[in-house]
Amino acid sequence: MSTLLSVADVHIAYGKVEAVRGVSLEVGANEIVTIIGANGAGKTTLLNAIMGVLPLRGRTSFAGTDMAPSDIEDRVATGLSLVPEHRELFGTMNVEDNLELGAFRIAKAVAAQSLERVYALFPRLKERRKQLAGTLSGGEQQMLAMGRALMGAPKLLMLDEPSLGLAPIIVADIFRTVGELRAAGVSVLLVEQNAQAALQIADRAYVMELGEFVLQGSAKDIASNTRVAASYLGFQHEGESAI
Amino acid sequence: MNTTIMLFLLQDGITNGAVYALLGLALVLVFAVTRVILIPQGEFVTYGALSYAMLATGQVPGTVKLAVAMGVVAFGLDLFFARKALHARLVLRSVALNIVFPVALLALTYALVGRNTPIAINIALALLIVAAIGLFLYRIAFQPIAHTSVLVLLIASVGCHLALQGLGLVFFGAEGLRGPALSNAAVSAGPLRFTGQSLAVYGLTVAFIVALWLFFGYTKTGKALRATAVNRLGARLVGIRTTLSGQIAFLLASVIGAISGILIVPITTLYYDTGFLIGLKGFIAAIIGGLVSYPLTAVAAILVGIVEAFSSFYASNFKEVIVFFLIIPVLVLRSLAAPAVEEEKD
Numbered sequence: 329m330s331t332l333l334s335v336a337d338v339h340i341a342y343g344k345v346e347a348v349r350g351v352s353l354e355v356g357a358n359e360i361v362t363i364i365g366a367n368g369a370g371k372t373t374l375l376n377a378i379m380g381v382l383p384l385r386g387r388t389s390f391a392g393t394d395m396a397p398s399d400i401e402d403r404v405a406t407g408l409s410l411v412p413e414h415r416e417l418f419g420t421m422n423v424e425d426n427l428e429l430g431a432f433r434i435a436k437a438v439a440a441q442s443l444e445r446v447y448a449l450f451p452r453l454k455e456r457r458k459q460l461a462g463t464l465s466g467g468e469q470q471m472l473a474m475g476r477a478l479m480g481a482p483k484l485l486m487l488d489e490p491s492l493g494l495a496p497i498i499v500a501d502i503f504r505t506v507g508e509l510r511a512a513g514v515s516v517l518l519v520e521q522n523a524q525a526a527l528q529i530a531d532r533a534y535v536m537e538l539g540e541f542v543l544q545g546s547a548k549d550i551a552s553n554t555r556v557a558a559s560y561l562g563f564q565h566e567g568e569s570a571i
Numbered sequence: 572m573n574t575t576i577m578l579f580l581l582q583d584g585i586t587n588g589a590v591y592a593l594l595g596l597a598l599v600l601v602f603a604v605t606r607v608i609l610i611p612q613g614e615f616v617t618y619g620a621l622s623y624a625m626l627a628t629g630q631v632p633g634t635v636k637l638a639v640a641m642g643v644v645a646f647g648l649d650l651f652f653a654r655k656a657l658h659a660r661l662v663l664r665s666v667a668l669n670i671v672f673p674v675a676l677l678a679l680t681y682a683l684v685g686r687n688t689p690i691a692i693n694i695a696l697a698l699l700i701v702a703a704i705g706l707f708l709y710r711i712a713f714q715p716i717a718h719t720s721v722l723v724l725l726i727a728s729v730g731c732h733l734a735l736q737g738l739g740l741v742f743f744g745a746e747g748l749r750g751p752a753l754s755n756a757a758v759s760a761g762p763l764r765f766t767g768q769s770l771a772v773y774g775l776t777v778a779f780i781v782a783l784w785l786f787f788g789y790t791k792t793g794k795a796l797r798a799t800a801v802n803r804l805g806a807r808l809v810g811i812r813t814t815l816s817g818q819i820a821f822l823l824a825s826v827i828g829a830i831s832g833i834l835i836v837p838i839t840t841l842y843y844d845t846g847f848l849i850g851l852k853g854f855i856a857a858i859i860g861g862l863v864s865y866p867l868t869a870v871a872a873i874l875v876g877i878v879e880a881f882s883s884f885y886a887s888n889f890k891e892v893i894v895f896f897l898i899i900p901v902l903v904l905r906s907l908a909a910p911a912v913e914e915e916k917d
Binding site for chain 1 (some may be wrong): 656802
């Protein structure tokens with residue numbers, strides 16, 4: 329399996345405070361990788377830095393090319409896309425305009441096909457296509473944020489807490505869609521607090537605590553790890569104590 | 572006052588108001604996209620008007636040399652900021668935009684200038700010169716500090732205004748200038764006489780408003796500019812370059828400013844520092860529109876024009892005072908209606 333995203337020994341600091349320390353991770357083609365961890369562990373910081381929103385120290389490459397000299401817009405052009413925690417939609421523009429702008433760097437003919445695919449993935453967006461993005465429900469906004477990112481035909485989609493603040497039934501819908509993306513040839517790097525749901529669809533997982541990866545491995549192994557089970561999945565194996 | 576005088580004042584007010592509307596729209600556009608309150612908008616007006624007036628007398632205006640000088644500085648900045656990843660494509664693009672374009676403009680101006688040059692060519696030259704200055708002004712003064720607070724951008728904006736006004740005195744002298752009218756035709760309707768010039772003012776204002784509406788509502792670039800205004804990070808995440816959005820906004824604002832200047836310079840004598848006052852009236856309209864609403868800004872601009880016309884009839888000494896006083900009730904109302912907000916960090 330070829331490596332799509334490679335991040336090695338990355339440090340990210342807010343002023344003098346290091347939020348992420350010496351983190352390395354890889355995402356392969358057609359792979360779903362998740363980073364789980366508590367609030368404030370540095371997950372969102374890491375995703376933002378990989379996208380170029382925050383500066384980082386360390387080596388990063390995407391599709392075999394060094395990412396250091398490129399800015400956010402260049403990274404988007406090479407097929408990297410981020411759906412941020414706050415979604416960052418264009419609230420005063422309608423759903424269709426939001427999606428159309430997602431394909432800002434894509435040829436018109438290709439964008440038309442992408443639009444059909446996104447509508448097939450999220451039929452709700454098609455129903456609401458003339459509605460202003462700011463007036464959508466939380467779940468619909470998350471669908472729109474993902475749809476907008478997919479309009480740019482990314483190779484790797486980074487999702488930051490897609491389930492945050494959503495009803496369980498919608499969360500299930502979102503995760504089902506993430507699973508479908510792999511079939512469409514899109515790799516996913518998923519940051520989640522809902523560890524259980526994330527580990528179910530992911531191939532591999534990293535566990536982040538206080539700015540460092542403390543565990544990594546296949547999603548199955550991580551899910552059955554006693555420490556993870558106690559800290560993030562909400563249950564304890566007998567005879568073990570939570571850390 | 573009889574009806575005829577009232578009609579005259581209304582006509583005068585609407586003509587001036589139309590020009591303020593154009594300037595107000597440009598201010599709203601620039602603020603929405605870049606968060607810069609464009610004080611030098613007035614200089615775009617004077618530079619456009621007086622460059623056009625000088626070209627009409629067969630002289631080469633100093634503004635075209637300023638465009639070349641600013642292009643060289645912009646090129647230097649491009650090279651400096653891209654020094655870590657210098658691609659040939661990037662350098663070529665920068666040379667074409669910052670060096671070749673203004674130098675070609677300089678050569679063209681020297682080649683075409685003369686007493687018998689057609690008005691259309693003089694207008695085109697004046698517009699191109701001011702467009703270049705607007706573009707480079709963003710590159711030099713605002714792009715490097717685009718991420719800072721509105722206050723820092725405002726200070727830079729005031730600095731640009733003072734610098735450009737001073738240069739205006741060097742280029743055009745302290746004497747006022749007038750330019751030739753676009754057309755000498757006139758139509759009469761009852762007691763009112765519409766000159767070709769005032770019809771051109773109405774026509775161009777309406778055309779610009781319609782064109783801006785179409786541009787922002789139906790084109791990809793226009794939508795990208797709106798998106799940048801709504802959410803800068805969101806725009807960057809879909810690959811819209813916010814620097815390009817800023818350049819387009821400044822380009823549009825400078826062209827709109829120059830057109831306004833060319834429209835009024837045959838009607839009133841303009842001095843190197845007149846633009847500031849005209850720009851301020853557009854600014855009042857923009858403030859009434861909350862610096863966000865285009866239609867409200869256009870309506871407010873017409874109102875400003877009419878109030879100005881009537882107050883110059885009744886109390887000409889207090890004309891400006893009355894016009895600028897309009898802003899106070901608006902600000903009071905707005906401060907009561909709007910909740911206190913802290914400035915958003917970028």
